[in-house]
Amino acid sequence: MKKHFLTYVFEELSGNTINGANNLKVKDYLKYAQCFLPHWDDKYANELLSHFQINKKQQINKLSKGMMSMVTIVVALASKAKYTFLDEPTAGLDVVARNDFISFDRRIHRKRQNLCDLNAHNR
Numbered sequence: 242m243k244k245h246f247l248t249y250v251f252e253e254l255s256g257n258t259i260n261g262a263n264n265l266k267v268k269d270y271l272k273y274a275q276c277f278l279p280h281w282d283d284k285y286a287n288e289l290l291s292h293f294q295i296n297k298k299q300q301i302n303k304l305s306k307g308m309m310s311m312v313t314i315v316v317a318l319a320s321k322a323k324y325t326f327l328d329e330p331t332a333g334l335d336v337v338a339r340n341d342f343i344s345f346d347r348r349i350h351r352k353r354q355n356l357c358d359l360n361a362h363n364r
Contacts, residue, residue: 267304267312268297271319278320286319292345293338306333314342318349 265273267290275281290297293311301309310333317325330346331339 263301265301266297267295267299267301270301270312271297271316274316274320278316278322280321282319282321285321286315289315289318293341307335307338310334311338311342 271286275283287297289295293308293315295304295308295311295315299308301312304312310330314327314330317327331342334342
């Protein structure tokens with residue numbers, strides 16, 4: 242099995258590509274991500290989608306900025322990399338989603354000492 246030590250997730254996913262709108266569905270985006278992440282946990286990805294109320298049949302370009310951020314968080318956590326860095330994970334989230342993520346994030350940090358949030362702003 243390939244070694245996979247690090248996952249770094251950028252601040253947000255884009256609703257557009259160089260060819261126009263990002264018409265991929267969330268489930269297809271996750272399927273592509275899985276190809277590059279040898280320790281991918283599909284069951285955990287689906288649990289996270291359910292927890293964050295993300296419809297995996299939804300097209301990326303139809304998601305809000307906050308929901309796009311949550312999709313990148315799902316990819317990061319389901320990658321099961323030894324080290325995971327999240328860049329501005331709460332960017333674009335509304336107050337309710339932000340508080341839910343922060344609460345969820347704290348629970349994850351207690352389980353995984355190898356998860357790091359990179360924030361330029363105070364929480």
